[in-house]
Amino acid sequence: MNAVDIIIKKRDSKALTDEEIRFFIDGYTEGKIPDYQAAAWAMAVLCRGMTARETTALTRAMAESGEMVSLKGIADIAVDKHSTGGVGDKTTLIVQPIVTACGLPVAKMSGRGLGFSGGTIDKFESIPGMRLNLSKEEFLNQLKQYGTVLSGQSADLAPADGKLYALRDVTGTVPSIPLIASSIMSKKIAAGTPLILLDVKVGNGAFMETLEKAEKLARLMVSIGKKFGRSVKAELTDMNQPLGYAVGNALEVQEAVRMLRGEKSAPDLYEHCIESSALMIKMGKKAKSVDEARHMAEDAIHTGKALESLKLLVRLQGGDVSYIDDLAKFPKAPIIRDLYARSDGWLSEINARMVGEASVLLGAGRVTKADRIDHRVGIIVHHKVGDPIKKGMPLFTVHANNEEKLNQAAELLNNACKYSESEVEKLPQFYGLIE
Numbered sequence: 490m491n492a493v494d495i496i497i498k499k500r501d502s503k504a505l506t507d508e509e510i511r512f513f514i515d516g517y518t519e520g521k522i523p524d525y526q527a528a529a530w531a532m533a534v535l536c537r538g539m540t541a542r543e544t545t546a547l548t549r550a551m552a553e554s555g556e557m558v559s560l561k562g563i564a565d566i567a568v569d570k571h572s573t574g575g576v577g578d579k580t581t582l583i584v585q586p587i588v589t590a591c592g593l594p595v596a597k598m599s600g601r602g603l604g605f606s607g608g609t610i611d612k613f614e615s616i617p618g619m620r621l622n623l624s625k626e627e628f629l630n631q632l633k634q635y636g637t638v639l640s641g642q643s644a645d646l647a648p649a650d651g652k653l654y655a656l657r658d659v660t661g662t663v664p665s666i667p668l669i670a671s672s673i674m675s676k677k678i679a680a681g682t683p684l685i686l687l688d689v690k691v692g693n694g695a696f697m698e699t700l701e702k703a704e705k706l707a708r709l710m711v712s713i714g715k716k717f718g719r720s721v722k723a724e725l726t727d728m729n730q731p732l733g734y735a736v737g738n739a740l741e742v743q744e745a746v747r748m749l750r751g752e753k754s755a756p757d758l759y760e761h762c763i764e765s766s767a768l769m770i771k772m773g774k775k776a777k778s779v780d781e782a783r784h785m786a787e788d789a790i791h792t793g794k795a796l797e798s799l800k801l802l803v804r805l806q807g808g809d810v811s812y813i814d815d816l817a818k819f820p821k822a823p824i825i826r827d828l829y830a831r832s833d834g835w836l837s838e839i840n841a842r843m844v845g846e847a848s849v850l851l852g853a854g855r856v857t858k859a860d861r862i863d864h865r866v867g868i869i870v871h872h873k874v875g876d877p878i879k880k881g882m883p884l885f886t887v888h889a890n891n892e893e894k895l896n897q898a899a900e901l902l903n904n905a906c907k908y909s910e911s912e913v914e915k916l917p918q919f920y921g922l923i924e
């Protein structure tokens with residue numbers, strides 16, 4: 490068996506055997522197969538696809554590339570959630586503390602930014618000191634003692650996904666149903682969490698642009714979960730405009746903290762977080778109905794318990810909690826500038842992908858594997874699709890670290906907005922739940 494033959498076989502649209510998939514993933518994880526061959530293979534998978542059997546084998550090989558955690562006897566009803574990636578999606582920072590505050594252990598495996606979409610690990614790293622590459626032992630001890638833990642892939646947990654994820658980010662190989670399904674599900678399966686809520690995003694700011702593709706991805710992940718004995722639900726949610734107002738790492742952390750403080754939040758973000766929390770609380774049988782679970786989630790915010798739970802998570806993982814208490818401590822980008830509406834009317838589009846691309850351009854995401862993120866930069870989006878707009882109103886506030894990048898991002902952002910002379914309906918938030 491060799492890597493070139495496996496790449497050629499996939500390039501020619503043939504199904505790989507379980508052994509070939511295992512050989513490739515193990516070889517890449519161990520450094521025997523170089524990045525350029527893995528990139529060619531990922532592109533072949535993206536172009537030619539994989540059968541459900543191949544995708545399950547790929548998930549298994551990636552999960553088993555590191556240690557397989559069992560939560561039996563540690564947290565038998567622990568829950569995890571995972572988004573397929575979006576723009577302004579800071580839900581984990583809000584939902585994990587809410588759910589933990591409602592008495593359900595959360596064992597979260599997260600990723601970094603991918604292409605134009607942000608990643609929870611990058612967002613949390615805006616908080617100085619925060620450690621997010623926990624060993625298996627640290628992950629389990631923290632979960633057992635405190636019922637809340639969040640880590641990225643590490644040398645211990647799904648290392649194959651860690652490597653492949655970083656490679657896909659910079660080789661145009663993200664939007665592939667088998668690669669996304671195996672990436673997400675391998676992390677979940679390695680971490681051992683029995684209950685999993687998937688948030689499958691649909692729209693121009695998601696890797697699945699149509700409902701049909703999003704549903705296909707959701708069903709595939711739910712069925713892979715089932716094969717590994719996990720209980721999985723997948724919500725299909727809108728990503729045609731950024732979620733909430735902030736896009737960019739430290740800006741998103743601050744928006745999340747404000748919501749947990751009970752301050753006025755973007756209605757779409759609030760609704761999304763309450764619904765996702767409720768689904769998780771219900772899955773963990775902490776409530777009899779989703780309605781009851783929604784009340785519990787709202788209560789966790791209003792009583793301040795969810796905020797305390799975020800602070801606990803940050804403190805346990807070495808983060809400086811004083812940043813949560815005093816948001817002014819987050820360093821600010823050197824240039825902060827408003828962009829204004831160019832027309833009267835109603836906003837009919839705020840293209841989430843273009844906003845995501847603008848934030849990557851500003852330095853909030855990576856273009857090459859070696860890029861370092863500037864946690865300060867990003868965009869505040871002041872309006873939502875359907876809002877009435879007057880020419881000259883501020884539409885965006887751009888946080889940048891250099892004029893040239895600011896000008897390029899501004900051009901993208903201006904082009905991301907469309908106006909209508911007649912009233913425009915608000916975008917839906919939820920398209921369904923796959924169980």
Ligand code: URA
Nearest residue numbers: 573574600669672673
């Ligand atoms: N999230 C992941 O963990 N992997 C993907 O491929 C996409 C989103």
